[in-house]
Amino acid sequence: MVNHGALSSIRTLEDWSRSNSWLHRRDPRAKLLATLFLLTALALMPARSFGGIGAGVAAAVAVLAVACVAARLPVLSILARGWVVLPFTGLFALLAWVEGSPLRAVSLLTKSWLSAAAVVLLMAATPLERLFAGLERMGVPPLLVSVVQFVWRYLHVAFAQLGRMQIARAARGGEHRFVFATSTVAVLFASSAARAERVHWALLARGGEAHFPVLDALKMHWRDYVLLGLAVLAAALLVVSGGLR
Amino acid sequence: MHIPDGFLAPPVWGGLCALAAPSVLLAARRSRSSLDESQIPMMGVLGAFVFAAQMVNFPVGAGTSGHLLGGALLAATLGPAPAIIVMTAILSLQALIFQDGGLLALGANVFNMAIAGTLAAYWPWRALAGTRFRKLGLFAGGFCSVLVCAFLCLAELTVSGVRFGPAALGLALGVFFINAILEGAITAAVAGSLEAMRPGWLKAPAAEARPVLMLLLTVSVVLASAGLLFACARPDGLERLAGMTGLAEHERALFAAPLAGYQFSLPGAAWIGKAAAGLTGLALAAAACVGLARWFSRRRSAA
Numbered sequence: 046m047v048n049h050g051a052l053s054s055i056r057t058l059e060d061w062s063r064s065n066s067w068l069h070r071r072d073p074r075a076k077l078l079a080t081l082f083l084l085t086a087l088a089l090m091p092a093r094s095f096g097g098i099g100a101g102v103a104a105a106v107a108v109l110a111v112a113c114v115a116a117r118l119p120v121l122s123i124l125a126r127g128w129v130v131l132p133f134t135g136l137f138a139l140l141a142w143v144e145g146s147p148l149r150a151v152s153l154l155t156k157s158w159l160s161a162a163a164v165v166l167l168m169a170a171t172p173l174e175r176l177f178a179g180l181e182r183m184g185v186p187p188l189l190v191s192v193v194q195f196v197w198r199y200l201h202v203a204f205a206q207l208g209r210m211q212i213a214r215a216a217r218g219g220e221h222r223f224v225f226a227t228s229t230v231a232v233l234f235a236s237s238a239a240r241a242e243r244v245h246w247a248l249l250a251r252g253g254e255a256h257f258p259v260l261d262a263l264k265m266h267w268r269d270y271v272l273l274g275l276a277v278l279a280a281a282l283l284v285v286s287g288g289l290r
Numbered sequence: 291m292h293i294p295d296g297f298l299a300p301p302v303w304g305g306l307c308a309l310a311a312p313s314v315l316l317a318a319r320r321s322r323s324s325l326d327e328s329q330i331p332m333m334g335v336l337g338a339f340v341f342a343a344q345m346v347n348f349p350v351g352a353g354t355s356g357h358l359l360g361g362a363l364l365a366a367t368l369g370p371a372p373a374i375i376v377m378t379a380i381l382s383l384q385a386l387i388f389q390d391g392g393l394l395a396l397g398a399n400v401f402n403m404a405i406a407g408t409l410a411a412y413w414p415w416r417a418l419a420g421t422r423f424r425k426l427g428l429f430a431g432g433f434c435s436v437l438v439c440a441f442l443c444l445a446e447l448t449v450s451g452v453r454f455g456p457a458a459l460g461l462a463l464g465v466f467f468i469n470a471i472l473e474g475a476i477t478a479a480v481a482g483s484l485e486a487m488r489p490g491w492l493k494a495p496a497a498e499a500r501p502v503l504m505l506l507l508t509v510s511v512v513l514a515s516a517g518l519l520f521a522c523a524r525p526d527g528l529e530r531l532a533g534m535t536g537l538a539e540h541e542r543a544l545f546a547a548p549l550a551g552y553q554f555s556l557p558g559a560a561w562i563g564k565a566a567a568g569l570t571g572l573a574l575a576a577a578a579c580v581g582l583a584r585w586f587s588r589r590r591s592a593a
Contacts, residue, residue: 156296195334
Protein backbone atom coordinates (compact mmCIF):
# COMPACT_ATOMS: atom_id res chain seq x y z
CA MET A 46 0.00 0.00 0.00
CA VAL A 47 0.99 3.61 -0.32
CA ASN A 48 2.74 5.15 2.62
CA HIS A 49 0.50 7.99 3.76
CA GLY A 50 2.66 8.92 6.75
CA ALA A 51 4.91 11.08 4.61
CA LEU A 52 1.97 12.97 3.14
CA SER A 53 0.33 13.66 6.51
CA SER A 54 3.58 15.12 7.84
CA ILE A 55 3.68 17.38 4.77
CA ARG A 56 0.19 18.59 5.62
CA THR A 57 1.27 19.57 9.14
CA LEU A 58 4.23 21.51 7.76
CA GLU A 59 1.92 23.18 5.25
CA ASP A 60 -0.52 24.21 8.03
CA TRP A 61 2.28 25.59 10.16
CA SER A 62 3.74 27.59 7.28
CA ARG A 63 0.41 29.42 6.79
CA SER A 64 0.23 30.91 10.28
CA ASN A 65 1.30 34.45 11.07
CA SER A 66 4.17 35.51 13.31
CA TRP A 67 7.28 37.67 13.36
CA LEU A 68 9.32 34.89 11.74
CA HIS A 69 6.59 34.04 9.21
CA ARG A 70 6.50 37.65 8.00
CA ARG A 71 10.24 37.74 7.24
CA ASP A 72 11.49 37.57 3.67
CA PRO A 73 12.06 33.96 2.54
CA ARG A 74 15.56 34.83 1.33
CA ALA A 75 16.53 36.10 4.77
CA LYS A 76 15.12 32.95 6.40
CA LEU A 77 16.93 30.67 3.95
CA LEU A 78 20.25 32.46 4.46
CA ALA A 79 19.77 32.43 8.24
CA THR A 80 19.15 28.66 8.10
CA LEU A 81 22.26 28.17 5.97
CA PHE A 82 24.32 30.17 8.52
CA LEU A 83 23.05 27.94 11.33
CA LEU A 84 23.69 24.76 9.34
CA THR A 85 27.23 25.91 8.51
CA ALA A 86 27.86 26.69 12.18
CA LEU A 87 26.62 23.22 13.10
CA ALA A 88 28.91 21.69 10.49
CA LEU A 89 31.91 23.69 11.75
CA MET A 90 31.19 22.89 15.40
CA PRO A 91 34.25 20.97 16.63
CA ALA A 92 33.75 17.56 18.26
CA ARG A 93 36.69 17.36 20.65
CA SER A 94 35.04 16.35 23.90
CA PHE A 95 31.66 15.28 25.22
CA GLY A 96 31.49 18.51 27.23
CA GLY A 97 32.05 20.59 24.09
CA ILE A 98 29.40 18.65 22.15
CA GLY A 99 27.00 19.05 25.07
CA ALA A 100 27.53 22.82 25.22
CA GLY A 101 27.16 23.14 21.45
CA VAL A 102 23.96 21.07 21.44
CA ALA A 103 22.54 23.12 24.31
CA ALA A 104 23.31 26.35 22.44
CA ALA A 105 21.77 25.02 19.21
CA VAL A 106 18.61 23.83 21.01
CA ALA A 107 18.33 27.24 22.68
CA VAL A 108 18.68 29.06 19.33
CA LEU A 109 16.08 26.80 17.69
CA ALA A 110 13.73 27.21 20.67
CA VAL A 111 13.96 31.02 20.51
CA ALA A 112 13.28 30.87 16.77
CA CYS A 113 10.28 28.57 17.36
CA VAL A 114 8.90 31.01 19.93
CA ALA A 115 9.39 33.87 17.45
CA ALA A 116 7.41 31.79 14.94
CA ARG A 117 4.81 30.73 17.57
CA LEU A 118 5.44 27.09 16.74
CA PRO A 119 5.61 24.12 19.16
CA VAL A 120 9.29 23.74 20.12
CA LEU A 121 9.23 20.05 21.06
CA SER A 122 7.27 19.07 17.98
CA ILE A 123 9.77 20.80 15.67
CA LEU A 124 12.74 19.24 17.48
CA ALA A 125 11.10 15.79 17.37
CA ARG A 126 10.60 16.06 13.61
CA GLY A 127 14.36 16.33 13.24
CA TRP A 128 14.61 12.69 14.30
CA VAL A 129 13.45 11.45 10.88
CA VAL A 130 17.15 11.23 9.98
CA LEU A 131 17.67 8.62 12.70
CA PRO A 132 17.57 5.44 10.54
CA PHE A 133 20.48 6.65 8.38
CA THR A 134 22.41 8.43 11.13
CA GLY A 135 21.86 5.73 13.74
CA LEU A 136 23.48 3.11 11.51
CA PHE A 137 26.59 5.21 10.96
CA ALA A 138 26.74 6.28 14.60
CA LEU A 139 26.64 2.61 15.58
CA LEU A 140 29.44 1.86 13.12
CA ALA A 141 31.52 4.72 14.52
CA TRP A 142 30.89 3.45 18.04
CA VAL A 143 31.95 -0.08 17.10
CA GLU A 144 35.06 1.31 15.40
CA GLY A 145 35.98 2.85 18.73
CA SER A 146 35.11 6.53 18.34
CA PRO A 147 32.07 7.22 20.55
CA LEU A 148 32.80 10.95 20.29
CA ARG A 149 32.23 10.88 16.54
CA ALA A 150 29.11 8.75 17.00
CA VAL A 151 27.53 11.30 19.35
CA SER A 152 28.63 14.18 17.13
CA LEU A 153 27.08 12.56 14.02
CA LEU A 154 23.80 11.90 15.82
CA THR A 155 23.43 15.38 17.30
CA LYS A 156 24.63 17.33 14.26
CA SER A 157 22.38 15.58 11.78
CA TRP A 158 19.41 15.80 14.15
CA LEU A 159 19.84 19.53 14.81
CA SER A 160 20.46 20.28 11.11
CA ALA A 161 17.26 18.46 10.15
CA ALA A 162 15.33 20.30 12.88
CA ALA A 163 16.62 23.64 11.55
CA VAL A 164 15.34 22.78 8.06
CA VAL A 165 11.98 21.69 9.53
CA LEU A 166 11.75 25.07 11.26
CA LEU A 167 12.56 26.88 7.98
CA MET A 168 9.79 24.98 6.19
CA ALA A 169 7.32 25.44 9.06
CA ALA A 170 7.85 29.21 8.99
CA THR A 171 7.91 29.71 5.19
CA PRO A 172 5.17 28.92 2.66
CA LEU A 173 6.77 26.83 -0.06
CA GLU A 174 5.79 29.07 -2.97
CA ARG A 175 7.39 32.09 -1.29
CA LEU A 176 10.57 30.11 -0.70
CA PHE A 177 10.63 29.17 -4.39
CA ALA A 178 10.07 32.80 -5.40
CA GLY A 179 12.95 33.75 -3.11
CA LEU A 180 15.17 31.08 -4.68
CA GLU A 181 14.42 32.43 -8.13
CA ARG A 182 15.36 35.96 -7.01
CA MET A 183 18.59 34.53 -5.61
CA GLY A 184 19.66 33.30 -9.05
CA VAL A 185 18.45 29.69 -9.18
CA PRO A 186 17.59 29.00 -12.86
CA PRO A 187 13.87 29.77 -13.49
CA LEU A 188 13.53 26.45 -15.33
CA LEU A 189 14.60 24.54 -12.22
CA VAL A 190 12.26 26.56 -9.99
CA SER A 191 9.32 25.95 -12.37
CA VAL A 192 10.05 22.22 -12.44
CA VAL A 193 10.29 22.06 -8.63
CA GLN A 194 6.92 23.80 -8.37
CA PHE A 195 5.30 21.44 -10.87
CA VAL A 196 6.72 18.43 -9.01
CA TRP A 197 5.37 19.79 -5.75
CA ARG A 198 1.95 20.57 -7.21
CA TYR A 199 1.44 17.20 -8.91
CA LEU A 200 3.05 15.10 -6.18
CA HIS A 201 -0.28 14.76 -4.40
CA VAL A 202 -2.09 13.94 -7.64
CA ALA A 203 0.39 11.18 -8.45
CA PHE A 204 0.18 9.76 -4.93
CA ALA A 205 -3.62 9.80 -5.01
CA GLN A 206 -3.66 8.02 -8.37
CA LEU A 207 -1.25 5.37 -7.16
CA GLY A 208 -3.47 4.82 -4.11
CA ARG A 209 -6.55 4.36 -6.31
CA MET A 210 -4.71 1.94 -8.60
CA GLN A 211 -3.55 -0.15 -5.68
CA ILE A 212 -7.02 -0.26 -4.13
CA ALA A 213 -8.45 -1.30 -7.49
CA ARG A 214 -5.90 -4.08 -7.82
CA ALA A 215 -6.55 -5.30 -4.28
CA ALA A 216 -10.33 -5.27 -4.94
CA ARG A 217 -9.76 -7.56 -7.93
CA GLY A 218 -7.81 -9.94 -5.75
CA GLY A 219 -4.53 -8.70 -7.19
CA GLU A 220 -1.46 -10.71 -6.35
CA HIS A 221 1.74 -8.99 -5.40
CA ARG A 222 4.07 -9.87 -8.23
CA PHE A 223 6.96 -8.24 -10.04
CA VAL A 224 5.04 -8.08 -13.34
CA PHE A 225 2.11 -6.28 -11.75
CA ALA A 226 4.34 -3.74 -10.05
CA THR A 227 5.99 -3.15 -13.43
CA SER A 228 2.71 -2.49 -15.16
CA THR A 229 1.54 -0.26 -12.29
CA VAL A 230 4.59 1.94 -12.74
CA ALA A 231 4.29 1.91 -16.53
CA VAL A 232 0.60 2.93 -16.40
CA LEU A 233 1.42 5.61 -13.84
CA PHE A 234 4.05 6.94 -16.24
CA ALA A 235 1.64 6.90 -19.17
CA SER A 236 -1.10 8.75 -17.32
CA SER A 237 1.43 11.25 -15.94
CA ALA A 238 2.61 11.97 -19.47
CA ALA A 239 -1.01 12.44 -20.59
CA ARG A 240 -1.62 14.73 -17.61
CA ALA A 241 1.43 16.79 -18.50
CA GLU A 242 0.00 17.29 -21.97
CA ARG A 243 -3.32 18.48 -20.54
CA VAL A 244 -1.47 20.83 -18.20
CA HIS A 245 0.38 22.24 -21.18
CA TRP A 246 -2.91 22.80 -23.04
CA ALA A 247 -4.43 24.48 -19.98
CA LEU A 248 -1.43 26.80 -19.82
CA LEU A 249 -1.79 27.56 -23.54
CA ALA A 250 -5.48 28.29 -23.05
CA ARG A 251 -4.57 30.91 -20.46
CA GLY A 252 -1.99 32.33 -22.85
CA GLY A 253 0.64 32.14 -20.16
CA GLU A 254 3.91 30.39 -19.72
CA ALA A 255 4.80 27.93 -17.00
CA HIS A 256 5.48 30.42 -14.25
CA PHE A 257 4.05 30.57 -10.74
CA PRO A 258 3.35 34.11 -9.46
CA VAL A 259 3.28 35.05 -5.75
CA LEU A 260 0.56 37.30 -4.31
CA ASP A 261 2.75 40.00 -2.81
CA ALA A 262 6.19 40.82 -4.16
CA LEU A 263 9.26 39.93 -2.10
CA LYS A 264 11.04 42.83 -0.48
CA MET A 265 13.94 42.87 1.95
CA HIS A 266 12.89 45.05 4.89
CA TRP A 267 15.25 46.32 7.63
CA ARG A 268 13.74 43.67 9.91
CA ASP A 269 14.95 40.99 7.49
CA TYR A 270 18.49 42.31 7.87
CA VAL A 271 18.00 42.18 11.65
CA LEU A 272 17.11 38.49 11.28
CA LEU A 273 20.28 37.92 9.25
CA GLY A 274 22.36 39.71 11.89
CA LEU A 275 20.79 37.61 14.64
CA ALA A 276 21.51 34.46 12.64
CA VAL A 277 25.20 35.39 12.31
CA LEU A 278 25.38 36.00 16.06
CA ALA A 279 23.66 32.67 16.75
CA ALA A 280 26.06 30.89 14.37
CA ALA A 281 29.04 32.43 16.16
CA LEU A 282 27.56 31.38 19.50
CA LEU A 283 27.23 27.78 18.28
CA VAL A 284 30.82 27.53 17.06
CA VAL A 285 32.24 29.15 20.21
CA SER A 286 30.17 27.10 22.65
CA GLY A 287 30.95 23.92 20.73
CA GLY A 288 34.65 24.63 21.26
CA LEU A 289 34.34 24.80 25.06
CA ARG A 290 35.96 22.00 26.98
CA MET B 291 21.97 7.21 -0.41
CA HIS B 292 20.73 10.64 0.64
CA ILE B 293 23.51 12.07 2.82
CA PRO B 294 22.14 14.14 5.74
CA ASP B 295 23.86 17.23 7.11
CA GLY B 296 26.49 16.62 9.76
CA PHE B 297 28.24 13.80 7.89
CA LEU B 298 30.39 15.54 5.31
CA ALA B 299 33.43 17.62 6.18
CA PRO B 300 33.10 21.30 5.18
CA PRO B 301 35.63 21.11 2.31
CA VAL B 302 33.76 18.12 0.89
CA TRP B 303 30.26 19.61 0.85
CA GLY B 304 31.61 23.02 -0.08
CA GLY B 305 33.58 21.65 -2.99
CA LEU B 306 30.72 19.50 -4.25
CA CYS B 307 28.29 22.44 -4.04
CA ALA B 308 30.77 24.47 -6.08
CA LEU B 309 30.92 21.61 -8.59
CA ALA B 310 27.19 20.86 -8.72
CA ALA B 311 25.89 24.43 -9.06
CA PRO B 312 27.52 25.27 -12.42
CA SER B 313 26.69 21.80 -13.74
CA VAL B 314 23.01 22.30 -12.95
CA LEU B 315 23.14 25.77 -14.52
CA LEU B 316 24.65 24.26 -17.65
CA ALA B 317 22.00 21.51 -17.71
CA ALA B 318 19.27 24.16 -17.32
CA ARG B 319 20.69 26.16 -20.21
CA ARG B 320 21.00 23.08 -22.40
CA SER B 321 17.48 21.87 -21.70
CA ARG B 322 16.13 25.42 -22.23
CA SER B 323 17.65 25.52 -25.69
CA SER B 324 16.66 22.00 -26.68
CA LEU B 325 13.07 21.97 -25.39
CA ASP B 326 9.88 23.71 -26.27
CA GLU B 327 7.64 25.24 -23.62
CA SER B 328 5.45 22.13 -23.41
CA GLN B 329 8.35 20.23 -21.88
CA ILE B 330 8.30 22.17 -18.59
CA PRO B 331 4.99 20.66 -17.38
CA MET B 332 6.19 17.29 -18.70
CA MET B 333 9.38 17.48 -16.62
CA GLY B 334 7.45 18.55 -13.53
CA VAL B 335 4.69 15.96 -13.76
CA LEU B 336 7.20 13.18 -14.50
CA GLY B 337 9.14 14.32 -11.42
CA ALA B 338 5.96 13.83 -9.39
CA PHE B 339 5.58 10.43 -11.08
CA VAL B 340 9.06 9.39 -9.91
CA PHE B 341 8.15 10.36 -6.34
CA ALA B 342 5.04 8.15 -6.48
CA ALA B 343 6.79 5.33 -8.38
CA GLN B 344 9.40 5.11 -5.62
CA MET B 345 6.57 4.00 -3.31
CA VAL B 346 5.70 0.93 -5.41
CA ASN B 347 7.23 -2.20 -3.95
CA PHE B 348 8.68 -4.72 -6.38
CA PRO B 349 8.71 -8.18 -4.76
CA VAL B 350 11.95 -9.96 -5.63
CA GLY B 351 11.51 -13.16 -3.72
CA ALA B 352 12.59 -14.34 -0.26
CA GLY B 353 10.18 -11.87 1.31
CA THR B 354 12.19 -8.85 0.24
CA SER B 355 11.27 -6.09 -2.14
CA GLY B 356 12.96 -3.24 -3.94
CA HIS B 357 11.75 -0.07 -5.54
CA LEU B 358 12.53 2.09 -8.55
CA LEU B 359 14.87 5.05 -8.06
CA GLY B 360 13.97 6.51 -11.42
CA GLY B 361 17.09 8.33 -12.58
CA ALA B 362 17.77 5.93 -15.44
CA LEU B 363 14.13 5.93 -16.55
CA LEU B 364 14.11 9.74 -16.66
CA ALA B 365 17.38 9.79 -18.59
CA ALA B 366 15.96 7.40 -21.19
CA THR B 367 12.64 9.26 -21.57
CA LEU B 368 13.63 12.94 -21.22
CA GLY B 369 17.29 12.99 -22.26
CA PRO B 370 20.26 13.79 -20.03
CA ALA B 371 20.00 17.56 -19.41
CA PRO B 372 16.26 17.62 -18.55
CA ALA B 373 16.72 14.47 -16.44
CA ILE B 374 19.44 16.24 -14.43
CA ILE B 375 17.05 19.16 -13.81
CA VAL B 376 14.18 16.86 -12.75
CA MET B 377 16.42 14.82 -10.45
CA THR B 378 17.75 18.06 -8.91
CA ALA B 379 14.18 19.23 -8.34
CA ILE B 380 13.28 15.91 -6.68
CA LEU B 381 16.36 15.97 -4.44
CA SER B 382 15.69 19.60 -3.43
CA LEU B 383 12.12 18.79 -2.43
CA GLN B 384 13.27 15.69 -0.54
CA ALA B 385 15.82 17.77 1.36
CA LEU B 386 13.39 20.60 2.14
CA ILE B 387 10.19 18.75 2.94
CA PHE B 388 11.04 15.17 3.82
CA GLN B 389 14.43 15.82 5.48
CA ASP B 390 15.71 13.14 3.13
CA GLY B 391 19.26 14.42 2.68
CA GLY B 392 20.64 17.63 4.16
CA LEU B 393 20.47 21.16 2.81
CA LEU B 394 24.23 21.73 2.88
CA ALA B 395 24.74 18.19 1.60
CA LEU B 396 22.36 18.94 -1.28
CA GLY B 397 25.32 19.78 -3.52
CA ALA B 398 26.84 16.37 -2.80
CA ASN B 399 23.55 14.56 -3.29
CA VAL B 400 22.85 16.42 -6.53
CA PHE B 401 26.35 15.65 -7.76
CA ASN B 402 26.04 11.93 -6.92
CA MET B 403 22.49 11.18 -7.95
CA ALA B 404 21.37 13.89 -10.35
CA ILE B 405 24.57 14.54 -12.32
CA ALA B 406 26.87 11.50 -12.12
CA GLY B 407 23.96 9.04 -11.77
CA THR B 408 22.06 10.45 -14.74
CA LEU B 409 25.10 10.57 -17.01
CA ALA B 410 26.12 7.03 -16.02
CA ALA B 411 22.58 5.94 -16.89
CA TYR B 412 22.38 7.83 -20.17
CA TRP B 413 25.63 6.84 -21.85
CA PRO B 414 25.10 3.04 -21.98
CA TRP B 415 21.49 3.55 -23.08
CA ARG B 416 22.58 5.87 -25.86
CA ALA B 417 25.31 3.48 -26.98
CA LEU B 418 23.06 0.43 -27.14
CA ALA B 419 19.63 1.91 -28.00
CA GLY B 420 20.07 1.47 -31.75
CA THR B 421 21.48 -2.04 -31.54
CA ARG B 422 19.85 -5.34 -30.70
CA PHE B 423 21.09 -4.93 -27.12
CA ARG B 424 18.48 -2.23 -26.46
CA LYS B 425 17.20 -3.92 -23.30
CA LEU B 426 20.75 -4.42 -22.08
CA GLY B 427 21.31 -0.69 -22.52
CA LEU B 428 18.40 0.07 -20.20
CA PHE B 429 19.58 -2.49 -17.65
CA ALA B 430 23.15 -1.20 -17.81
CA GLY B 431 21.86 2.36 -17.40
CA GLY B 432 20.01 1.59 -14.18
CA PHE B 433 22.84 -0.61 -12.92
CA CYS B 434 25.63 1.91 -13.58
CA SER B 435 23.68 4.85 -12.18
CA VAL B 436 23.13 3.19 -8.80
CA LEU B 437 26.66 1.81 -8.69
CA VAL B 438 28.24 5.20 -9.44
CA CYS B 439 26.00 6.93 -6.86
CA ALA B 440 26.96 4.36 -4.23
CA PHE B 441 30.69 4.60 -4.94
CA LEU B 442 30.61 8.40 -4.81
CA CYS B 443 28.46 8.50 -1.68
CA LEU B 444 30.72 6.05 0.20
CA ALA B 445 33.83 7.87 -1.01
CA GLU B 446 32.53 11.23 0.21
CA LEU B 447 31.61 9.78 3.58
CA THR B 448 34.99 8.10 3.91
CA VAL B 449 37.01 11.17 2.97
CA SER B 450 34.96 13.14 5.52
CA GLY B 451 36.24 10.81 8.21
CA VAL B 452 33.21 8.53 8.62
CA ARG B 453 35.17 5.34 9.03
CA PHE B 454 34.00 1.95 7.90
CA GLY B 455 35.78 -1.22 8.79
CA PRO B 456 36.55 -3.47 5.81
CA ALA B 457 33.61 -5.69 6.79
CA ALA B 458 31.13 -2.81 6.90
CA LEU B 459 32.41 -1.42 3.61
CA GLY B 460 32.11 -4.83 1.99
CA LEU B 461 28.59 -5.27 3.31
CA ALA B 462 27.56 -1.82 2.10
CA LEU B 463 29.02 -2.51 -1.35
CA GLY B 464 27.20 -5.84 -1.46
CA VAL B 465 23.87 -4.22 -0.61
CA PHE B 466 24.41 -1.47 -3.18
CA PHE B 467 25.42 -4.05 -5.81
CA ILE B 468 22.12 -5.90 -5.29
CA ASN B 469 20.27 -2.58 -5.41
CA ALA B 470 22.03 -1.71 -8.66
CA ILE B 471 20.95 -5.00 -10.26
CA LEU B 472 17.39 -4.38 -9.04
CA GLU B 473 17.33 -0.85 -10.45
CA GLY B 474 18.60 -2.15 -13.78
CA ALA B 475 15.99 -4.91 -13.88
CA ILE B 476 13.11 -2.62 -12.86
CA THR B 477 14.17 0.10 -15.33
CA ALA B 478 14.39 -2.42 -18.17
CA ALA B 479 11.03 -3.99 -17.26
CA VAL B 480 9.15 -0.68 -16.93
CA ALA B 481 10.73 0.75 -20.08
CA GLY B 482 9.82 -2.48 -21.89
CA SER B 483 6.14 -2.13 -21.04
CA LEU B 484 6.26 1.57 -21.94
CA GLU B 485 7.61 0.63 -25.38
CA ALA B 486 4.78 -1.85 -25.75
CA MET B 487 2.23 0.89 -24.90
CA ARG B 488 3.66 3.62 -27.11
CA PRO B 489 7.08 3.35 -28.80
CA GLY B 490 7.73 7.12 -28.85
CA TRP B 491 8.39 7.57 -25.16
CA LEU B 492 11.95 6.34 -25.02
CA LYS B 493 14.25 8.78 -26.71
CA ALA B 494 17.61 7.96 -28.23
CA PRO B 495 19.18 8.44 -31.64
CA ALA B 496 18.28 5.47 -33.85
CA ALA B 497 21.90 4.73 -34.67
CA GLU B 498 24.49 6.14 -32.32
CA ALA B 499 27.44 7.51 -34.29
CA ARG B 500 29.95 7.00 -31.50
CA PRO B 501 28.91 3.93 -29.49
CA VAL B 502 32.49 3.17 -28.48
CA LEU B 503 32.91 6.64 -27.01
CA MET B 504 29.66 6.27 -25.05
CA LEU B 505 30.68 2.88 -23.66
CA LEU B 506 34.16 4.13 -22.80
CA LEU B 507 32.62 7.13 -21.05
CA THR B 508 30.45 4.76 -19.02
CA VAL B 509 33.37 2.55 -18.11
CA SER B 510 35.53 5.53 -17.20
CA VAL B 511 32.89 7.10 -14.93
CA VAL B 512 32.28 3.76 -13.17
CA LEU B 513 36.02 3.12 -12.80
CA ALA B 514 36.70 6.69 -11.70
CA SER B 515 34.06 6.57 -8.96
CA ALA B 516 35.19 3.12 -7.83
CA GLY B 517 38.77 4.36 -7.82
CA LEU B 518 37.71 7.41 -5.84
CA LEU B 519 36.24 5.14 -3.19
CA PHE B 520 39.37 3.01 -3.21
CA ALA B 521 41.53 6.13 -2.91
CA CYS B 522 39.53 7.38 0.06
CA ALA B 523 39.29 4.04 1.85
CA ARG B 524 42.85 2.88 1.18
CA PRO B 525 45.05 5.90 0.53
CA ASP B 526 48.28 4.00 1.25
CA GLY B 527 48.41 2.00 -1.96
CA LEU B 528 47.75 5.05 -4.07
CA GLU B 529 50.24 7.10 -2.14
CA ARG B 530 52.95 4.69 -3.12
CA LEU B 531 51.88 5.12 -6.73
CA ALA B 532 51.77 8.89 -6.39
CA GLY B 533 55.19 8.89 -4.70
CA MET B 534 56.65 7.03 -7.64
CA THR B 535 55.27 9.53 -10.11
CA GLY B 536 56.35 12.49 -8.00
CA LEU B 537 52.80 13.78 -7.57
CA ALA B 538 52.69 13.60 -3.81
CA GLU B 539 55.18 16.39 -3.14
CA HIS B 540 53.30 18.95 -5.22
CA GLU B 541 49.94 17.95 -3.86
CA ARG B 542 50.84 18.09 -0.21
CA ALA B 543 52.11 21.66 -0.57
CA LEU B 544 48.98 22.61 -2.47
CA PHE B 545 46.39 21.01 -0.25
CA ALA B 546 47.83 21.20 3.24
CA ALA B 547 47.54 24.97 3.57
CA PRO B 548 43.86 25.65 2.75
CA LEU B 549 42.67 22.57 4.60
CA ALA B 550 44.70 23.12 7.76
CA GLY B 551 41.84 25.02 9.39
CA TYR B 552 39.59 22.01 9.14
CA GLN B 553 41.79 19.68 11.08
CA PHE B 554 39.28 19.37 13.90
CA SER B 555 36.72 17.76 11.66
CA LEU B 556 39.11 15.60 9.71
CA PRO B 557 41.37 12.79 10.85
CA GLY B 558 44.50 14.72 9.87
CA ALA B 559 45.93 17.01 7.25
CA ALA B 560 48.64 14.55 6.21
CA TRP B 561 45.99 11.95 5.48
CA ILE B 562 44.13 14.47 3.34
CA GLY B 563 47.35 15.14 1.47
CA LYS B 564 47.74 11.47 0.71
CA ALA B 565 44.16 11.14 -0.43
CA ALA B 566 44.40 14.32 -2.53
CA ALA B 567 47.51 13.03 -4.26
CA GLY B 568 45.72 9.78 -5.02
CA LEU B 569 42.62 11.59 -6.26
CA THR B 570 44.61 13.83 -8.57
CA GLY B 571 46.29 10.79 -10.00
CA LEU B 572 42.90 9.23 -10.60
CA ALA B 573 41.50 12.38 -12.17
CA LEU B 574 44.46 12.43 -14.55
CA ALA B 575 43.87 8.77 -15.38
CA ALA B 576 40.18 9.42 -16.04
CA ALA B 577 41.02 12.44 -18.23
CA ALA B 578 43.48 10.29 -20.15
CA CYS B 579 40.74 7.66 -20.62
CA VAL B 580 38.31 10.22 -22.01
CA GLY B 581 40.95 11.78 -24.22
CA LEU B 582 41.92 8.40 -25.59
CA ALA B 583 38.26 7.57 -26.24
CA ARG B 584 37.73 10.84 -28.12
CA TRP B 585 40.82 10.30 -30.24
CA PHE B 586 39.83 6.72 -30.94
CA SER B 587 36.31 7.61 -32.02
CA ARG B 588 37.53 10.52 -34.17
CA ARG B 589 39.93 8.20 -35.95
CA ARG B 590 37.15 5.73 -36.56
CA SER B 591 34.76 8.31 -37.94
CA ALA B 592 37.51 9.73 -40.17
CA ALA B 593 38.36 6.30 -41.52
